[in-house]
Amino acid sequence: MKFPEFITATSLDQGLEIKRERGTEARVIAGGTDLILKMRDKVLSPSVLIDLRRASLDGVTLSGEYLGLGASLSVSGVIENADIAQMFPALAAACKEFAGPPIRNRATLAGNIVNASPAADLVPPMIAYDADIVLRSSAGERILPLAEFFVGPGQSVIEPDEILTEIRLPLTSAATAATFIKLGQRRSMTISQVNLATRLSLDEQGKVSTARIVLGAVAPVPMRAVAAEAMLTGEELSEELLGAAARKAREEAMPISDFRASRAYRLQMTEVLVRRALARIAHQGAG
Ligand SMILES: Cc1cc2nc3c(=O)[nH]c(=O)nc-3n(C[C@H](O)[C@H](O)[C@H](O)COP(=O)(O)OP(=O)(O)OC[C@H]3O[C@@H](n4cnc5c(N)ncnc54)[C@H](O)[C@@H]3O)c2cc1C
Known part of the structure; x- marks a missing residue:
């Protein structure tokens, strides 16, 4: 690997100026935990690396x-x-x-x-x-x-x-609760086979005013399960509704099979984990 020029930008403006001049040839290097591997594997070959650690962007x-x-x-x-x-x-x-x-x-x-x-x-x-x-x-x-x-x-x-x-x-209202669940091949140091975050807000009548179900590793991009969210919105939470929303989220997912998990496993676990996440929020109370 030919190592690129390494510039420590002392301000954001300096980093932006380098990006203006060099475009895709220049890449920001942050922690380097993805970028260095991609450079090693020749997926990316920048000629300039911009280090922004002195640019005060971590507040x-x-x-x-x-x-x-x-x-x-x-x-x-x-x-x-x-x-x-x-x-x-x-x-x-x-x-x-x-x-x-x-x-x-x-x-x-x-x-x-x-x-x-x-x-x-x-x-x-x-x-x-x-x-x-x-x-x-x-x-x-x-x-x-x-x-x-x-x-x-x-x-x-x-x-x-x-x-x-x-x-x-x-900033969310007090009557909001959210949770995150990750499933991997191991309990730690693992890339997700499926991950998801759910968030529910309840109105004064105890009905769902906002629902978010966001799925990772089951589509080409992280995705909202919008049809499942719509099933929940305006409704009171019940076991039946949570189950139906989880089945709907499974229908919306579009996973592939790869070395981490099969498509069928990812679909099954999407339903299981969405139901689990929603139940966790419902039992904690979104209020
Ligand atoms: C052992 C190991 C375990 C890992 N475990 C996990 C895990 O559990 N979960 C997970 O999600 N990921 C995991 N990762 C992947 C990786 O650590 C994360 O994606 C991490 O958040 C990347 O951040 P970074 O600061 O290292 O990015 P870098 O590698 O520095 O950059 C990644 C990309 O973002 C660009 N970039 C960075 N900052 C900016 C900016 N401010 N503006 C424009 N472009 C920018 C870079 O140019 C590059 O293209 C793991 C990686 C390793 C090596």
Whole structure:
């Protein structure tokens, strides 16, 4: 592997300037836990690596409407943050099931998103919380729902001159509960065969006002099971309804068979785990 030029950007503007000049030839290196493997396997061959660790993109900021997570925030940084644990427990749970401590210390939220793996563990909880992402270029910034970022395995709508700078999680009401479940071949240090995040909000009558069921590793991109969500919305929770929504989510999933799991197993486990996740929230109470 011919090693590329390595530039430590001391500001975001410097990183954006390099992206403007060099486009896809220049890649941000965050933790490097995906990128270095892709370079080793010649999937990617950038001529410039931009290190943004000195560009102050790892903060957590509370605004009136959302919690902003800096793109360079590490998985360990999420686990250590009490606000995230309290307000967005499904994201904190996904981080605790992510690899082991050495990888968690390096791996970042932005890397997990931009790598665009269908099995990325941090993406379903962020989509379940209706996350927006901020993409900056030297021409300006655009904000889009994370759910609209992915177009296929390893592919997204990021432009060659853009850098992901922030993830924004809208503040949810108290009557909201969410959970994350990951299934892998082992209990730890494993890539997901199926992962999912669910979130339910209840109105004052105890009916579901918002439902999110987000599935990973069962389609070319992380996906919302929108028909299953629609079955729940406006209804009171019951065992029958949870079972029906889980069956609907299974119908919506489009998994492939690969070395981690067969299509049939992934479909079966989608139904089992969606039902389990919804039941967990219903029993905890979304209020
Ligand atoms: C042993 C091991 C275990 C793992 N376990 C898990 C696991 O349990 N769950 C899981 O989901 N993943 C896992 N992974 C995959 C990987 O660790 C994650 O996807 C991680 O979040 C990638 O983050 P990173 O900071 O290392 O990204 P990098 O490898 O640095 O970058 C990944 C991609 O994102 C781009 N990028 C990074 N930051 C930005 C930015 N700000 N703007 C634009 N582009 C950017 C890079 O250019 C590159 O294309 C594992 C990997 C290894 C090696």
